[in-house]
Amino acid sequence: MRTPVPDYLTELIEGCTADADGELASYIPELANVDPAQLAVAVCTPDGTVYAAGDADAQFTIQSISKPFAYALALRDRGLDVVLDHVGVEPSGDAFNEMSVESATGRPRNPMINIGAITTHSLVGNPAIPYEARAAVLIDGLSRFAGRTLDVDEAVLESEYATRYRNVALASMARSNDFIHVEPDEAVWGYTKQCSALVTARDLAVMATTLAGGGKNPLTGEQVVPQWVCRQVLSVMMSCGMYDAAGDWLSQVGIPAKSGVSGGILGALPGQAGIGTFSPRLDRFGNSVRGVQLFERLSGDMGLHIMELPAPSIDAIGARDESEDGRPLIAVQGPVIFSTAELALRRFAEIPDDERDVVIDLRMVTTMNSVGKRMLAEGVRRLKLDGREVELLLPRADFSLT
Amino acid sequence: MRTPVPDYLTELIEGCTADADGELASYIPELANVDPAQLAVAVCTPDGTVYAAGDADAQFTIQSISKPFAYALALRDRGLDVVLDHVGVEPSGDAFNEMSVESATGRPRNPMINIGAITTHSLVGNPAIPYEARAAVLIDGLSRFAGRTLDVDEAVLESEYATRYRNVALASMARSNDFIHVEPDEAVWGYTKQCSALVTARDLAVMATTLAGGGKNPLTGEQVVPQWVCRQVLSVMMSCGMYDAAGDWLSQVGIPAKSGVSGGILGALPGQAGIGTFSPRLDRFGNSVRGVQLFERLSGDMGLHIMELPAPSIDAIGARDESEDGRPLIAVQGPVIFSTAELALRRFAEIPDDERDVVIDLRMVTTMNSVGKRMLAEGVRRLKLDGREVELLLPRADFSLT
């Protein structure tokens, strides 16, 4: 048999190819020359399997989809406090190219709008390096997220830089308010180069999975950024990623995402999947018309809405059973996080006082985060404090609760 | 042994009782008379176990925390389209009592700010009922979420209604733009009564769990609202619940939440937990100072950030094994959703063509959503199409994949 996922994606693509709504981005001359009929979707699983359909290997410039990754690299290089000192995390309600800053301080409102993205760009790498070197760090960083070396579209870079004045205005304002410390022209050049990196829908899916999976690239295995960076980036994508349609996207699709003016959309559902789509025609918010459709269908069909995660079944934590030799036995299954660990602890507490020896069976546990591990360890400690013998059946030989 | 969760909550409370920052809400005279030292936290699990510490049974008026529930009731009574026609879902960036409407249409921006909340209130129940009856439907609905009959604080209702003019301004503007169809004074009276319902931190935790668990009250078992309503409500709480600190809350705490001016905060993590806190002193955004601290610590200590959910382990879906009689056997464990079902389907696809008969062991599955079930069923269908005999080992006798 073949797994049905590719068939599903193919049907998805075929379900929307006829649509010709929306307009190509026109403010960058080079972007107006692409084939508007292109259409692609790619899904990457946590273990790096990539399913794709349509023009999934067609290259396009990454544009604003580079913003969350530049934010991740800035967090990696300068730490959370320094980055927050320079760029906020609140949605702006403004268009992406507005002078959107906090009124009291002039701090750019978030890293997903241009003024915040240019500021973020200028925070990547060692502050002392020349601007060409900073751009190289960016391209290298994007490549690590994608798991392959990305090229730069020099024609787009040149074309965008020639119409740079709005971004220079944003960079100059940030410089004037002391949030950028380099020459505005240079920051804009580097930022424009970052936006000119060439990616495919397949790349977007892998980059998304790297974010969704805690920073580890599922293809190369490289830990590109620490896990806390991913949490921060995904949070900001959730509140600010889809421009001024953020609330609508959150309720309709429910996947942290970022769109770009060249027609790509990247979505990253924590712990579940990375998704990339590509279709050049844009709606009035600047989001790809068919990309939005694909995400809406994927979210609905695949149950990927972040607000619809299933509750852990109380049955996952077996009611108290007996081991073959008659000792009380508690079997814990599935992922162990706060909510399932809490259930397990309640089972522990139900063991009658006169039972001396107990068995805790963890062999069917699928994953365990640090909180789950701490809680189970505390439960075992308390059982022992009560004077009991506890036998632990572990999922792997090298696993330890402490 | 005792489960350590109560001890943890007690330590949490003790860790912040000394703090006296923030101010009591002053604009409603009755609210200025409460004891500012009160402090409580309560956590309710998906199966209705409530852990609490501090003044968890102290009553206070629900105020703005009623907003997501009124929104849920309006969605229940009028459907998504009608409600969206009257109230948007985008964060406003404005203070909660601002005239925050879409510039083109005058539609209130979201149901979490007052103008949107008053509009939402007026959508609950049969449109033809008198306003006193509508207020009664609201109190009844809030009670169903809490699992007990809530009282109204008549003194607060009277005190707030006497200083009603700002809300009358908001209601009159909404009426003028045709989003409210009743008399502004009456809508404000009903909304004020809704805000005067008396709750405890314990109630908030139960109400949150009802939302987080898909609309089913974990105490009474009543399905208060359909599951799709909860998804919508949680999404709007995530983007608009914490006023203009929404982005900060999302990145720091990562739990859909709603705060109220009387000092309560309610948080609902989908599928995991409901949390209620109470402490009357407010920060400059109008959020409870110590409530915010409690949530920050809970989120960090308990790993409750929505962007930090663990990936399903690839080990959850056992590598192909053999049954006792030598047939290929695929064991599926833990929760079955898109990402885990996809893994299982890949294992199915790896079975060599010459193997005729296979065993699929679902006995260690903990939960399964409709997508996961559909995907597994399709996999089994395809295995059979290949001409194989498939034996399914089911988690329960009454379980069926179809």
Next chain:
Amino acid sequence: MRTPVPDYLTELIEGCTADADGELASYIPELANVDPAQLAVAVCTPDGTVYAAGDADAQFTIQSISKPFAYALALRDRGLDVVLDHVGVEPSGDAFNEMSVESATGRPRNPMINIGAITTHSLVGNPAIPYEARAAVLIDGLSRFAGRTLDVDEAVLESEYATRYRNVALASMARSNDFIHVEPDEAVWGYTKQCSALVTARDLAVMATTLAGGGKNPLTGEQVVPQWVCRQVLSVMMSCGMYDAAGDWLSQVGIPAKSGVSGGILGALPGQAGIGTFSPRLDRFGNSVRGVQLFERLSGDMGLHIMELPAPSIDAIGARDESEDGRPLIAVQGPVIFSTAELALRRFAEIPDDERDVVIDLRMVTTMNSVGKRMLAEGVRRLKLDGREVELLLPRADFSLT
């Protein structure tokens, strides 16, 4: 002969009757029923001569043109400080029916926008009177400005009050911020009645001249409000009278003015003329399309731009001459204000020290304000201090410099 002014006005009217641009106000049902072809202009001179052409006796509701007069009456009844405490004087840049208040205090920005006008309305008369009595004071005041008893269009009053909710929103907000101290509904009813007073273009011209001439009605001779009130009202009309086209109006027309949604425009050039026009079709700012044209032509043709007043001729103050008996003689002509008095004083100072006796001839002075009088008196005092005999030739027997 006939004075050519009526011929000019007739030509002016005939020059624009063909124009059918613009739309009738539609938000008040009664206003949509008027004959859109109506067109009128009237000019009133400082001494009360009224020239008119077109439908100058057609009645229409005064609407927003009542605002400067309500402001004048509030200043008369409560004084400048109290009125400034309640309503500002800065242009708002907002549409007339916006919630346009100062962000820090909530004070309405100016009396020419609705929220400021409703607040201003509530300041007229004794604060203790019931709202019906306040409306009567308003109609009485408007009538005094017009020099005849104005009627109220009860059908328009009823029609507007039925669609009052936006104004109730504004009044409620002002009440909530403590700038209105009466019930919002009552303030809006009174304000709506004020707006429903029936006037003609001829009335507007007389009302304007009353303002332009320092508060004295040129027909009845009644001093309706003190002179300082007129200066304040004209200043606010200049900066805020023409909604968000204020700057354009000031540079193009240069006459303090106020327009109304029923199609009237009133213009008052200090010391020069009062003008009223009427034509119901409105431009996108809510100003009468043909009314604006009439004012532009009148201003250009008649040299009525406030920034184009002629300088006093240095020749007005005769170079030193000799009286018939050989004494030095200084003749002062025309209006004596700062700039002309300064010239006269310079002539006084040029009289050689050895001339003992001088003649100051004021017989050709046309007007003299208090500053001019004070300056001339000081000059005469200084001439006498030098030991000279000064003979004053006065314009009238009852005139005195002291």
Next chain:
Amino acid sequence: MRTPVPDYLTELIEGCTADADGELASYIPELANVDPAQLAVAVCTPDGTVYAAGDADAQFTIQSISKPFAYALALRDRGLDVVLDHVGVEPSGDAFNEMSVESATGRPRNPMINIGAITTHSLVGNPAIPYEARAAVLIDGLSRFAGRTLDVDEAVLESEYATRYRNVALASMARSNDFIHVEPDEAVWGYTKQCSALVTARDLAVMATTLAGGGKNPLTGEQVVPQWVCRQVLSVMMSCGMYDAAGDWLSQVGIPAKSGVSGGILGALPGQAGIGTFSPRLDRFGNSVRGVQLFERLSGDMGLHIMELPAPSIDAIGARDESEDGRPLIAVQGPVIFSTAELALRRFAEIPDDERDVVIDLRMVTTMNSVGKRMLAEGVRRLKLDGREVELLLPRADFSLT
């Protein structure tokens, strides 16, 4: 005797020297080094007499007071339509250094805020000249208004240009929206040089009188710009000159004015006077604290409020009299503008039909604008059409009504 005006100004200065409120401008390092105790006032009459008191010859950089003059030069060089295409005339309600542009088009709102001023600067001179040459045209133009060659403070220029980024942001935005066609850095350099021209309070008074008097420098006699330019500039100063205190200034002071961050204020009352003040400490709006006081007192003491101009006396136009030989005689006195010419025409019309010959005595006319001349000429024409002989007694031998 000495004219009392200098004594008055000296008293005015002495009345406020003790005041030490306000702060020096700090954002430009060089401006923080001036002596904050400096205080000066100067008044220039229409014929070029300058009265001054205090530090009236102390030099300071002109800063924003250059804006109305740059606007005048742009109007002179490019015409009204081209200039209006690039810069609006509406007050902005924003601070002077805000990105204050029309939302639909991006056109800077007015020439008195920085973004409009930089755009205006770039319109002066031949579009093809290099930027250093444009700056030279500006300094030359400012010098012509002042009647002497102004120097540039190179240290201030250098200091301001080093902190140029906010202005570069504004210029880049204007360039991006196609309202500036030169390099942002170059436009800002030229604008900064324009702002660095050194003036005295005495210079400001002369420059103001040049504007107030229709563009003719009262010292040099040069017609620096046409009269229509002055009307436009004064109008924009009236609505936009005093930043966001424009309405307050208009009602309190009533003189078209412009202030600068170095402490100067320039006021120009059409046809009456030019005023310059200097005192470096600024209020929160950026206007000189003591400069505002001086203007308030001058306006009040000298009756200079533009809304308080006296009405022409009906007595100015003599009731019909008789000439020595018995013919009807109408004597016209003072300034002849619309309002006085209208009075004269009414007198003409009152002459009985049977009077054949009439005398019109214009010898006491002080000034006559083109409208007044046209109206009198039409009156005389009509008298002649009635078959009368009209004898005109003229004010000067070379004067003609036609």
